[in-house]
Amino acid sequence: MLLKVLKPYKWYALASFLLVVGYVSSMLLQPRYLTNVLSAVLNNDQEQIYSIGILLLIIAGIGLLCGGINTIISAHIAQSVSADIREETFKKIQTFSYANVEEFNAGNLVVRMTNDVNQIQNLVMMLFQVLLRLPLLFIGSFILAVQTLPSLWWVIVVMVILVGVVSFGVTGTMSAKFGPFQAFMDKLNGIAKENLRGVRVVKSFVQERQQYAKFRQTSDELFELSLFIGNGFAVLQPILMLVSYMAIFVSVWFVSTLIKTDTDAVSSITSFVTYLMQIMFALIMVSFMGMQVSRALISLKRIQEVLNTDPAMAFKTTETEDLEGTLSFEHVTFTYPNDDSPMLKDITFEAAAGQTIGVVGATGAGKSTLAQMIPRLFDPQEGSIKIGGKDLRDLSQETMRQTVSIVLQKAILFSGTVADNLRQGRADADQLTLERAAGIAQAAEFIERMDDTYHSHVEERGNNFSGGQKQRMSIARGVIGNPKILVLDDSTSALDAKSEKLVQEALNNELKDTTTIIIAQKISSVVKADKILVLDDGRLIGQGTHKELVQTNDVYREIYETQKGKELE
Known part of the structure; x- marks a missing residue:
């Protein structure tokens, strides 16, 4: 479904991809030239420091420009796609019979056209602004890090394995909770909608306390689930940061043992650590985006259910006839x-x-x-x-x-x-x-x-x-x-x-x-x-x-x- 709704914006998507390539290239080139700057500093070569510094500014400027334009294009695609899905969903609902509407429930359909469409909008925004960047950044940083300090390749591999195990365990647990989360959202919306529509009855029979108790019970259940999901994020982030800092510590410690035999390792360690952090950034973002993607995919599935539902009644013809009133x-x-x-x-x-x-x-x-x-x-x-x-x-x-x-x-x-x-x-x-x-x-x-x-x-x-x-x-x-x-x-x-x-x-x-x-x-x-x-x-x-x-x-x-x-x- 996502590919179908993105098709009208394929040229925007291509432009976004090219801008992402430019932005990632800028991020990968800067540490590379930073190594040359450090070497020039050690050699007290002022001319080289100046020329490379100017080049770094140009590269950074290009990266900033590509990133800014890509954000604008990503927002345009995300807003357009969400508007298209929302309109298509509403148009589909207009073809439903009473039986279809009762099957889904009116409040449920409202949540799907609002909250679920917003989740899809966030997914599209992340796709073109972040997700396209991560595999390019990970692969490029991995290759350049190995080229910078080949003897420390195993540090990167161990870090990737540890991050993968932790992320898979946490995100797998969290993803199972997004379905119930949307169900509670539907229920809460239904209670609020019912209460507001029947506000005259509520006021007439002094039912404010009872209505509040019903709303609060569902809200508390949603809160507990949200808290569980939030705690998952809270646990994941420090663990991943701990792994990254351990990797940096190990890298610096091993480089310190190489100084006597390889003086170039001193200038290379900064670039290596930068690439290491970029790899870590990519892995952390994949972990966090994985949760958001899981939630968005559930929303996408819920929208797809509406669009794939055949009206309980179908009209076989479009021919207009003038009939008698029998x-x-x-x-x-x-x-x-x-x-x-x-x-x-x-x-x-x-x-x-x-x-x-x-x-x-x-x-x-x-x-x-x-x-x-x-x-x-x-x-x-x-x-x-x-x-x-x-x-x-x-x-x-x-x-x-x-x-x-x-x-x-x-x-x-x-x-x-x-x-x-x-x-x-x-x-x-x-x-x-x-x-x-x-x-x-x-x-x-x-x-x-x-x-x-x-x-x-x-x-x-x-x-x-x-x-x-x-x-x-x-x-x-x-x-x-x-x-x-x-x-x-x-x-x-x-x-x-x-x-x-x-x-x-x-x-x-x-x-x-x-x-x-x-x-x-x-x-x-x-x-x-x-x-x-x-x-x-x-x-x-x-x-x-x-x-x-x-x-x-x-x-x-x-x-x-x-x-x-x-x-x-």
Whole structure:
């Protein structure tokens, strides 16, 4: 995956590599010429000291320039790649069905698009700024160190082996902890998100202490894990530094024994120690980067899981069709993911174009599930659902969205303006269309009283509107596109009786050709429907008009009498 997202920036990557080569070459050449400077000092050769000093400054300047430019290019690549991955991940999530989102969990997906993408961004930054440098620096320093003092080659080998053993042991232990670390991050984010979304409930029931206790427990678990990982880093660094200083001590001690027989060893020891430190630096950075890379690879895997997940529902065609508003369920059975028992069981009914169909039943009978099947938010495991005589699974997404509109039980608005929210039902709606839809939903009365009317600001989740106002705006959004089938999933529950009656009358007058499916808790909402479906425990146990069901269906009659339905006649 990483190679794929880096491909558009291959020329930047090549430039970064060449700059890294220039930077590393500068680091390797400086100790080499430093040996010559020390020899000139011992020989009191002022001219050579001056010329080599100027050359060292030029080499250092080139290295500094290469390093600075490479940092800029690395940052550009890292930022670009992270933006691409974040956008691609979000785009992929938009293709998910309800089942996919529930499988991952919304909070988990947010963490993957933020924290995990940031880890990948850090990995790319390290790759071009540090990781490309380390193998070149290690190999170059090793070769030049051996050339400088060939008799001490074994010191380098022993140091590399010791560092490798220590690093492998510590990083192996730490790497196993990064998976649980991300899981705790997901859990902590979920708790915080849930608490902030339900802040009104928390305040109303004085649950601050309980919410804090829940958050603190998870936070403490994350802290303990973070502390364990941090202690690993804390232990690793002094051990590696101890190994490097021991290597320097051994090198100096052996060189001191060579002074009498090899006077050039004095000038060479500084360069040798410098190369030794560069080797050590490369090994230490590999150890520390190894942990960061391990964490980033886990994040990369988590992003890959999202991108490789196939939507639970797929649209076979992109062809747009103009369908009639007929609707039929044919022996439909549906079970939610991870549930054992079906929510809908062998449902069969038909609705002619322009009819109003009411759906009633006790809580948990499957009314909202049936509503969500119509716009194909879920697919049935058995049976088929047809619109205009065609199976939903054979229609394009565009055809579905043009034909069916749903107003969900929970009214959800997005930050922006009133017009922005209404245009989610029809992107090209003009002002007259907005006003017509708002009029049908009885939302015009409060929208037009606001200072900026349809350009008035809507806060996140519509928190600056009442429940009834949000429902009416949701209904306006649902009807603005003149759908052939309109599904109202208990979407007038927050309205008073007068407003609900006005909405129903406007729907009957303005959308005469639209097939309307009304999911309701109150019999009064569906008493005038052309056909009423009665659900009980996921089964369709009766269908007919209000008068027919009162006489023939015990469940409907019980609901009717409980709500004093006789007063509605």
